[in-house]
Amino acid sequence: xxxxxxxxxxxxxxxxxxAPAQTATQTITFQVDAINQIAFSGSPSLVINTATxxxxxxxxxxxxxxxxxxxxxxxxITASIGSNxxxxxxxxxxxxxPAGATSAGFQALSTTSVxxxxxxxxxxxxxxxxSYSLAATPAAGVVSSTTRTVTYTIxxxx
Amino acid sequence: MFAVLLLISGxxxxxxxxxxxxxxxxxxxxxxxxGSQPTSVSNNTTTYTVTxxxxxxxxxxxxxxxxxxxxxxxxxxxxxxPAGATSIGPVALDVTARNVVTGVPKSTNSTQNxxxxxxxxxxxxxxxxxxxLVTLTVITP
Numbered sequence: 215x216x217x218x219x220x221x222x223x224x225x226x227x228x229x230x231x232x233a234p235a236q237t238a239t240q241t242i243t244f245q246v247d248a249i250n251q252i253a254f255s256g257s258p259s260l261v262i263n264t265a266t267x268x269x270x271x272x273x274x275x276x277x278x279x280x281x282x283x284x285x286x287x288x289x290x291i292t293a294s295i296g297s298n299x300x301x302x303x304x305x306x307x308x309x310x311x312p313a314g315a316t317s318a319g320f321q322a323l324s325t326t327s328v329x330x331x332x333x334x335x336x337x338x339x340x341x342x343x344x345s346y347s348l349a350a351t352p353a354a355g356v357v358s359s360t361t362r363t364v365t366y367t368i369x370x371x372x
Numbered sequence: 373m374f375a376v377l378l379l380i381s382g383x384x385x386x387x388x389x390x391x392x393x394x395x396x397x398x399x400x401x402x403x404x405x406x407g408s409q410p411t412s413v414s415n416n417t418t419t420y421t422v423t424x425x426x427x428x429x430x431x432x433x434x435x436x437x438x439x440x441x442x443x444x445x446x447x448x449x450x451x452x453x454p455a456g457a458t459s460i461g462p463v464a465l466d467v468t469a470r471n472v473v474t475g476v477p478k479s480t481n482s483t484q485n486x487x488x489x490x491x492x493x494x495x496x497x498x499x500x501x502x503x504x505l506v507t508l509t510v511i512t513p
Contacts, residue, residue: 245499253407338494
């Protein structure tokens with residue numbers, strides 16, 4: 215009888231010394247929204263002040279930079295200006311495309327939006343080049359300093 | 373015989389324990405600085421409480437989630453350490469139990485802060501509201 219009691223005690227002590235792992239739980243809720251963000255830097259100035267004799271005035275160019283982040287597929291960028299250019303003057307812009315996207319090259323700006331970059335898919339890229347070009351015909355005459363605000367819009371894909 | 377059994381039962385209840393204050397609010401990524409990856413978000417509103425028995429040993433705390441995060445999405449947890457213990461710092465959580473605090477001394481009864489951070493790459497795309505269950509465990513090394 216004594217031997218049986220000691221055996222029982224030894225077994226129970228062994229079980230108590232094996233401290234079990236203790237746990238607690240938390241539920242984490244998370245979400246990532248559609249993100250389409252662009253930024254443009256610089257306020258370029260374009261001046262036409264010469265011509266090759268016999269040709270239209272020599273166009274002017276200027277550069278700036280832009281950056282984009284999109285986590286969607288097939289996003290695109292369009293641009294427009296608040297009021298049309300004077301007759302005989304053409305303001306064009308070209309955006310360097312980020313990796314995997316397509317640039318439409320130089321596009322004349324007007325109050326109607328025009329596609330500049332398409333097929334942007336899930337990327338984040340900065341320090342991209344914006345190239346502006348101003349062209350004039352002799353018929354445009356002398357145009358005093360004026361400004362146009364270019365509005366760029368990114369449209370998310372899917 | 374009866375007295376011996378009561379004594380053993382008392383020792384068994386002196387195990388380490390772990391509790392949390394609740395669930396953190398939703399981690400919701402909504403924007404980005406153009407040219408950069410989406411802006412991470414964090415939550416530090418919850419705490420954990422760890423107790424350890426008066427046994428001559430140290431303990432560690434591990435954390436894991438019940439399913440891996442979507443590709444391009446990272447859930448990181450930082451657990452402040454009780455006195456005498458060491459926080460591992462930010463730990464990316466996955467289905468493997470990973471140390472978040474080590475060297476928790478005996479006879480500890482401490483409540484500390486938990487900070488969760490959610491980050492995502494643009495390549496991760498749009499992620500609908502989802503959940504993960506984080507399991508915190510206090511164990512002996």
